[in-house]
Amino acid sequence: MDLSYTAEQQAFRAEVRAFLAEALPKRLSEKVRLGKRLNKAEIEEWHAILNARGWLAPNWPAEFGGAEWDAVERQIFEEEACLAHAPRVVPFGLMMLAPVLLAFGSEAQKRHYLPRILSGEDWWCQGYSEPGAGSDLASVKTRAVRDGDEYVVNGQKTWTTLGQYANWIFCLVRTDTDCKPQQGISFLLIDMTSPGVTVRPITLIDGEAEVNEVFFDNVRVPTENLVGTENQGWTYAKYLLTHERTNIAGVGFSNAALATLKQVAANTLSGGRPLAQNPHFAARMAQVEIDLMAMRTTNLRVVSAAAKGQAPGAESSMLKIKGTQIRQELTSLLRRATGPDAMPFLPDYLEGGDNQMSGLPDHAPTAAPSYFNMRKLSIFGGSNEIQRGIISKAILEL
């Protein structure tokens, strides 16, 4: 056991910090700091900056332009990027599809799709969930029927995050109905500009249309867009989910949220003294900080074990549950710290406009919407109930 950073790791942290100080546009970090929403161009701008530095794909092999960071390096980068209020990297292509292609895709698919993810030419979204297939993902009904060298796809996906920006979607589709549900699923890449694809936005509880319904009406997809073997999609889908869950621990986000919370609590007067000195509020802040300190180590323990060749299997469920609880508690505390000023709903401000309300602190308008938005963390990527089920079965063997 050794909790200290090596000289190389310390140098790496300094390098990351220097890069962020120089390359991260203030325009973007200010929006992130205040919890405002980034538009498509702003996200692409940040991707391009990271790509130019060779840091857009930390977990890809160098051969495809990845940084090949180990667990500690990844955590260092994430911590620094979050503390500097860098935009989040959109994970669907980089962290979800790419590992699947690297493990199960054809050589041609890797050569074609991976560079386009890095360059920003393609924006991917995740077509797993359907109205009838949420936690029970294996019950997907979207049909893909083979017709010569094409599949004809009919059905509906839903909750598709940022699907309004995407030009590609990776989908779980049903290619066989005469078997156990898990055995008739295939993993298909679909060009969203194809005829028959319709995207309809869904407005969420925070007023943002962050997710979409995606409809497929006789969409023709070349069979070369199939990943791996037909009817083996469930294996690839689950492989992807463990990657999705690891990233969901969100230690870096929590560090940044804690820093913001402490600042707000120190600058907000309540009962004639700073809120940070209210014993009840201070206790809750301390509690979540203590949890976060342990979580940071739990995350490193699990992720570095996986890096040595062990798969971050069921343990990633732990990271997901605990990580989301901490993030949710932090947004809950920030909402409470904001007091009555959390009440106004200012959509123009959330989208990037100025704060025009007299006397309203800049952190206030996003406090309640972020709190409500973060409820999603315990629902998506396999709900926290499903994760507990996985722990019970796979780790506890109950």
Added chain:
Amino acid sequence: MDFTLTEDRAMLQDMLRRFFADTYGHEKRRAVLAEGRPFDSAVWAQLAELGILGALFSEAQGGFAGAGFDIALVFEELGRAGAIEPLLSSAILGGGLVAALGTADQQALLAQVISGETRLAFAHSEPGSRYDLENVSLNAVGGDQITLTGTKTHVLGGAEAETVILSAREAGLPGDKAGISLFLVPRQAAGLRVEQHVTVDGFSAATLTLDGVTVPASARLGAAGAAFDAIEDITARATLAVCAEALGAMESAKAMTITYLKERQQFGRPIGKFQALQHRMADLLMEVEQARSAVVNLAGHLDAPRAVRERHVSATKNLIGRVGAMVAEETVQLHGGIGMTDEYALSHFTRRIVMIDHLFGDVDHHLERFIQLGLEAD
């Protein structure tokens, strides 16, 4: 002890529940919000016609009820329906202050408040004042003519009220209970700027900026510098109202979730068959019953001596805040993705439940206040 409603109250509850069931669907609420209207004026007029505003005042004030249990009953139904009509701002806060402090002339306003013809609002909060009622710094100076200067924030119904009751400081420093006065100020007064906005939970509110607004001394409500006790009284009534409203909204969220657990199928069975969810729902039911008892406690002690009443104010508001967050978070979670959509009524109930914690003091504020009041009583 008797925990049943009197016959009159049972009738009132029944009428109100039926009225909302018949006229106030979720689609209506969403349409009103989407059109940018602060509330539905037809519903407002009908509520007045049905006597719902009158139920919030005593006979002496021109109403016919006005006790704690009447307020609780009306607001529970408003919460259950998700109504955004301004009963809290105009009747409980505005009307309540006029009833408590008004001269005979000023009291004449009440008839119009009860008939719904005019609306009042109470402008008290200021930038940085948070939940402490004595943090008033808006400046009032003068003799026969009083000049008001300063900013009021989060004024519920402020843009739709004909008359705003405004707290201002005539003596002392922000944080002093003495020296606070109330004034009746026409919303159209020269020098008064009213900026309307919507709240996260769909209500209309406003920021008021007063740049030397002048009112005659006769616009003062109650004695100069002595309004604090009335403000605390009215805040107790308003706290009861929003706690009952939160309870109604929790009942709706709970009912929707129970229905959904029975309907939603995953893994070949209704998700309500999973014991993990059954137990969560059982816990939720217990907490909502606790919330109901807390509302009953406050309603029953609304006219008790201050020390007793205020302990109940803080106890109930703290409990409602805690249970409210739990109910909101759990009902969304048990629904999965659908619980997070604006289109689905649940997300409107949960927003209201959670944001009520930001009105009249939150969980932490009232926990600390409860402890403090206990020390003062010993």
